[in-house]
Amino acid sequence: MPDQAIEKMSDEQIEAGLEKRAEWSGVGGQIQRTYQFGDFLGSMAFVNKVAEYAERVQHHPDILIRYNRVTLTVSTHDAGGITQKDFDLAEEADRLAG
Amino acid sequence: MPDQAIEKMSDEQIEAGLEKRAEWSGVGGQIQRTYQFGDFLGSMAFVNKVAEYAERVQHHPDILIRYNRVTLTVSTHDAGGITQKDFDLAEEADRLAG
Numbered sequence: 001m002p003d004q005a006i007e008k009m010s011d012e013q014i015e016a017g018l019e020k021r022a023e024w025s026g027v028g029g030q031i032q033r034t035y036q037f038g039d040f041l042g043s044m045a046f047v048n049k050v051a052e053y054a055e056r057v058q059h060h061p062d063i064l065i066r067y068n069r070v071t072l073t074v075s076t077h078d079a080g081g082i083t084q085k086d087f088d089l090a091e092e093a094d095r096l097a098g
Numbered sequence: 099m100p101d102q103a104i105e106k107m108s109d110e111q112i113e114a115g116l117e118k119r120a121e122w123s124g125v126g127g128q129i130q131r132t133y134q135f136g137d138f139l140g141s142m143a144f145v146n147k148v149a150e151y152a153e154r155v156q157h158h159p160d161i162l163i164r165y166n167r168v169t170l171t172v173s174t175h176d177a178g179g180i181t182q183k184d185f186d187l188a189e190e191a192d193r194l195a196g
Contacts, residue, residue: 040152040158047145047163048142048146051138055138055139060138060165062163062164063161063162063163064161064162064163065162065163066160067158
């Protein structure tokens with residue numbers, strides 16, 4: 001059986017996924033959210049938690065750190081679009097951001 | 099006396115600084131370099147070293163992590179341009195990248 005997790009989602013599935021993650025938006029075949037923290041150290045603490053998760057599941061978001069703001073941008077290269085793995089990462093990142 | 103470190107550099111000074119840092123380039127009033135590592139963990143190790151330096155000197159680059167590549171973008175907001183602090187950070191980051 002094919003791995004469900006790496007099947008590219010349809011536009012309708014992506015819309016439905018984004019409705020459950022209000023802070024995330026779809027941009028050019030990727031999903032993205034910017035988090036805000038108290039300071040740079042807050043950003044770094046979050047980034048290290050996300051990095052640990054990303055490495056564990058072998059799915060790595062692009063991470064942009066701008067002092068107290070962190071932007072995660074996620075897509076699944078192997079599937080050429082957005083998959084359930086991207087929404088799993090979004091959910092975990094939201095949880096880690098507390 | 100004014101702090102020399104936060105005086106905005108002239109175009110000529112920036113050119114001279116970039117000549118000494120061949121991997122760095124000037125882009126829109128900032129200086130930037132992309133480093134490449136063996137993998138994501140290599141990127142994260144570098145980013146954490148840069149973050150420690152940045153916090154110590156209270157001068158924070160924008161940091162973009164894309165799997166095994168890290169882009170640092172630096173300018174001095176207080177001076178409205180590029181200063182010696184930016185080149186100090188560039189020098190230290192190059193050293194930390196090994």
